[in-house]
Amino acid sequence: MRILIVEDDLSSRKVMQQFLEPYGRCEVAVDGIEAIDAFLMAWDEEDPYELIFLDIMMPRLDGNKALKIIRKMEKDKKIPEENKAIIIMTTALNDRKSVNEAFELGCEAYAAKPINREKLTEVMDKLGISKKE
Numbered sequence: 001m002r003i004l005i006v007e008d009d010l011s012s013r014k015v016m017q018q019f020l021e022p023y024g025r026c027e028v029a030v031d032g033i034e035a036i037d038a039f040l041m042a043w044d045e046e047d048p049y050e051l052i053f054l055d056i057m058m059p060r061l062d063g064n065k066a067l068k069i070i071r072k073m074e075k076d077k078k079i080p081e082e083n084k085a086i087i088i089m090t091t092a093l094n095d096r097k098s099v100n101e102a103f104e105l106g107c108e109a110y111a112a113k114p115i116n117r118e119k120l121t122e123v124m125d126k127l128g129i130s131k132k133e
Helices: 010-020 031-043 062-076 095-106 117-126
Strands: 003-007 025-029 053-057 086-092 109-112
Touching: 003 031, 010 025, 010 053, 025 031, 025 109, 031 053, 031 062, 031 086, 053 062, 062 086, 062 095, 086 095, 109 117
Parallel strands: 003 025, 003 053, 053 086, 086 109
Antiparallel strands: none
């Protein structure tokens, strides 16, 4: 599985990468602009991301705006529902408005920071995402 971690904070990126490496090949982007560029390059390489962790609060382009653009690009490319990236939003905000907006824009789940590994494992299980063999 190819995974994209979009996070502007270095320590959060490291924690996420450590947690996600058993699930697949992890790559990182530091803001929403890089996330969109990486998303497009992955499709051009015919090796799209299956899972994207997207921080809501980031410089240049926030996670919700990046999510909206990614979902629009998938729609424009006529990507079938089952082949769309699973997107999990991460945030330190305790702001229901931002979280609700993310769900309305098409994310599958959301994880509060600091990341709780046990809860995140439950979320991954619910989404049918398992560790690589």
